[in-house]
Amino acid sequence: MSGQAAAPVVAKEAAPVSEPRPGRRIRLLNSAVPARRVWVLRALSVLGPLAAWWALSASGLVNPTFLPSPAAVWAAGTDMAASGTLWTDLTASLGRIGLGFVLAVLISVPLGFTMGALPWAQALLEPVIGLLRYLPASAFIPLLIIWLGIGEASKVALLVLGVVFFNTLMTADVVRQVPRRLLEVSATLGAGRLRVASRVVFPYALPGMIDAMRVNAAAAWNFVVVAELIAATSGLGYRITRAQRFLQTDRIFAILVVIGLIGLTIDVTLRLLRTRVGRWTA
Amino acid sequence: MTLRLDGVSKEFAPGTPVLADLDLTIAPGEFVCVVGASGSGKSTLLSLVAGLTPPTTGRVLLDGEEVTGPGPERGLVFQTPSLYPWRSVARNVAFGLESLGVPRARREERVGRLLEEVGLASLAAALPGRLSGGQQQRVAIARALACSPRVLLLDEPFGALDVQTKEDMQLLIRQVWQDVATTVIMVTHDVEEAIFLGQRVLVLSCDPGRIARDLVVGLPRARSLEDKRSTEFLALRAEVEDLVRAEHRAHQARV
Incomplete structure (x- = not known):
């Protein structure tokens, strides 16, 4: 107490320069931003690049064959939608990601769960999966075409190959993070290993597993388009290569926008699911 | 139920026992508090009784039956609630x-x-x-x-709570113990808490953990918070604190 009272006197006499100015405020690095400003920034994030694109194409500095105007891209998009090709391509691509991603999840979640829960499974599987993960899935395209032909199977296989290893390791990581204390307490409450796995580990890890799926769904969507770019007779990727042949950059742009919007939809859907399932983590 | 530890010792690394030669009998319905400096293996003792870790030598017996794993007849509460x-x-x-x-x-x-x-x-x-x-x-x-549960194992259950909440919880656990008539073994680093709650206080020594003193708390069974200020209580508290402090000093001197 007495030290506090004496402090200003000492500071004044000894070191007036180093005394902090009373009006100076120190702000936290991650201090909160008002909600309205957040929405302004979000709008800016989308509208800014759009405006830049519009300004650049309107200035006439760039040949419209290389950079079509937003209006031309919109026209190309509605044109494709009206002729119906957009819908057949869209359903073809969505069918592939739907099948491939579900397969990848069905393989990787049980595998990752086992690895995370059982140390021996971890020791058995982690080295090989850790290695396979570093082989680029796209490099398997020629092999997949030789093995499976240019039909649906090779495209779905590419998607599975590109997603399954990452999702397995990420699932295993999430499962390993279940607190040891929680497992011990469950055992003292009479729960056997299977019960602990299904009633404790699974619900605890579920939000994290959905997070992993969300990250890997983006990769899956990329792989669908890559597969279609190389060998396909339908799909959004195929439509891009067609448009390239005829130098229809407006169509390429329109398809890229569609791909982006679908990706966003997948992301938002999984994010909503995550929020719903993981209400307790808030 | 009678809990018996029969020549129990525990080593996590070979040659460095955490607990050594524990012989201990706890009668049905007893409230036993275990105190000791950090490193005395208090929590390890509870893990052994809970069956979460096996003893290196010796046996833990519940009504004559050897404990080989965790089970619902031995309930456990940790310092962090783990809900x-x-x-x-x-x-x-x-x-x-x-x-x-x-x-x-x-x-x-x-x-x-x-x-x-x-x-x-x-x-x-x-x-x-x-x-x-x-x-x-x-x-x-x-x-x-x-x-x-026939035994309730409490591992520093109130260690992370503020003082007032802690006192509320001490009264609660006494009430629960009297209502359900189960055996309670509680590890704590708070000597006052140990004497207030326990009928019996075990003081563990360090390196390795052994039972340095097995004290019977001669206070009435019905206790209130005021009893913490009685001369008897304070004398007992000083005695146990001296023991724990001596163990802590000896431990510091060795490391």
């Missing part, structure tokens, strides 16, 4: 009963009574994340009691 964060308070308490296959109606009735006992009936539907530290610990105690 199931996605389950409501009521469903946390119900977890053990579900494991034991108790039918729903009887489960709900028992959970309701336990929440009444720990004073949380109004929060039955809340998620643990909404509760204070003391409330969470009440849920953990109710959850452990749900399986009607």
Whole structure:
């Protein structure tokens, strides 16, 4: 107490320069931003690049064959939608990601769960999966075409190959993070290993597993388009290569926008699911 | 139930025992507090009784039967509540009963009574994340009691609580002990708490942990917070604190 009272006197006499100015405020690095400003920034994030694109194409500095105007891209998009090709391509691509991603999840979640829960499974599987993960899935395209032909199977296989290893390791990581204390307490409450796995580990890890799926769904969507770019007779990727042949950059742009919007939809859907399932983590 | 430790020792690394040559008998319905400097293996002792880790030598016996793994007849409460964060308070308490296959109606009735006992009936539907530290610990105690354990093991259960909450919890656990008539073994670093709650206080020595002193607390069975200021209480407290301090100093001198 007495030290506090004496402090200003000492500071004044000894070191007036180093005394902090009373009006100076120190702000936290991650201090909160008002909600309205957040929405302004979000709008800016989308509208800014759009405006830049519009300004650049309107200035006439760039040949419209290389950079079509937003209006031309919109026209190309509605044109494709009206002729119906957009819908057949869209359903073809969505069918592939739907099948491939579900397969990848069905393989990787049980595998990752086992690895995370059982140390021996971890020791058995982690080295090989850790290695396979570093082989680029796209490099398997020629092999997949030789093995499976240019039909649906090779495209779905590419998607599975590109997603399954990452999702397995990420699932295993999430499962390993279940607190040891929680497992011990469950055992003292009479729960056997299977019960602990299904009633404790699974619900605890579920939000994290959905997070992993969300990250890997983006990769899956990329792989669908890559597969279609190389060998396909339908799909959004195929439509891009067609448009390239005829130098229809407006169509390429329109398809890229569609791909982006679908990706966003997948992301938002999984994010909503995550929020719903993981209400307790808030 | 009688709990017996028969020549129990525990080494996590070969050659450095955490606990050595423990011989101990705890009678049915006793409230035993275990104190000791950090590094005396207090928590390891509870893990052994809980069956979460096997002894290196010796045996832990419950009514003559050797403990080989965790089980619902030995309930456990940790310092951090370790609740199931996605389950409501009521469903946390119900977890053990579900494991034991108790039918729903009887489960709900028992959970309701336990929440009444720990004073949380109004929060039955809340998620643990909404509760204070003391409330969470009440849920953990109710959850452990749900399986009607013959021994209740408490590992520094009030160590993370503020002083007032801690006193509330001390009174609660005394009440619970008298109501359900189970054996309680409680590890704590708080000597005052140990004497206030225990009928018996075990002081552990360090390197390796052994029973340095086995004290009977000669205070009346019915105790109130005022008893913490009685001369008897204070004398006993000073005696135990001196013992723990001496062990702590000796431990510091060795490392």
